[in-house]
Amino acid sequence: MTAAIKAAIKAEDLKKRYGHIQAVDGVSLTIETGEFYGILGPNGAGKTTTLEILEGVREPDEGRIELFGLSPWPRNTKLLPRIGVQFQASSFYERLTTRETIRLFASFYRISAREADMWLERVGLSEFAGVHAEKLSGGQAQRLSIACGLVHNPELVFLDEPTAGLDPQSRRNLWDLLRDINREGRTVVLTTHYMDEAEILCDRVSVMDHGKVLRTGPPAALVRELDDTVRVSVESGLVSTDAVRELLAAGNAEISAVEDDGVSLTLSTRVPGPVLSVLAAQGALRGLQVRGATLEDVFLQLTGRELRT
Incomplete structure (x- = not known):
């Protein structure tokens, strides 16, 4: 043996x-x-x-x-x-x-x-x-x-x-x-x-x-345990923030935040599928990026964000 x-x-x-x-x-x-x-x-x-x-x-x-x-x-x-x-x-x-x-x-x-x-x-x-x-x-x-x-x-x-x-x-x-x-x-x-x-x-x-x-x-398991939001970004100006909020509410797509910095419109959600469907229906997918949590997010959640010397 x-x-x-x-x-x-x-x-x-x-x-x-x-x-x-x-x-x-x-x-x-x-x-x-x-x-x-x-x-x-x-x-x-x-x-x-x-x-x-x-x-x-x-x-x-x-x-x-x-x-x-x-x-x-x-x-x-x-x-x-x-x-x-x-x-x-x-x-x-x-x-x-x-x-x-x-x-x-x-x-x-x-x-x-x-x-x-x-x-x-x-x-x-x-x-x-x-x-x-x-x-x-x-x-x-x-x-x-x-x-x-x-x-x-x-x-x-x-x-x-x-x-x-x-x-x-x-x-x-x-x-x-x-x-x-x-x-x-x-x-x-x-x-x-x-x-x-x-x-x-x-x-x-x-x-x-x-x-x-x-x-x-x-690393992948630690990221999944974080259960953080997914950030969906498209080019700014394709659809207004107010319009996207109304469309997403009508489609029962859950979002926790909408940000438009003049370059990108970013939507934070835990259920990206419906959000992507709404954006696709509006022809608003130019510059699309979908970013989930990373190991850096896990690291910051566990150790904090204050500067260390």
């Missing part, structure tokens, strides 16, 4: 305090092998501290943590070849080129120079191989950091805001890379402030705030 596959990560009631600040307050997570998992939260939510505890970089004050059934703390040398880490902020040895840097990290795991150079190509840094690492742009340095964390082909990858500072093209290219390494069977855990990134990449996410996990689930 085949033995059951252990979860890649199992954390129970993790806690970490810095002085009067409770950075992590009873976090419990189970992340399955091969899963792409996101940890979301505003600044100061405890994401990075949680990730560092999971990585075995930081000791929790309380709680239990296992990676592939093994404790990562104190530093477990059996786990080191199996995990890869990209920190939120990275620094490289001065006077080493990009190629020399990736080859240095590869040598720690007895990975060949040829394989190391292949990772430079995968993250789009081959043309900068001869550039000193400290001369790279912020986005390029971020990609080098990720390559260094992946060069030994780890089973479990931790990424702390991997696309921060990247331009849209680089960000999309990196998404493709992260999808590829996940499809190859690796477990990927990342923190991010980009809700679209989490929706596109993650099988499941946990939303954190004030050191606690507020909600966990697949």
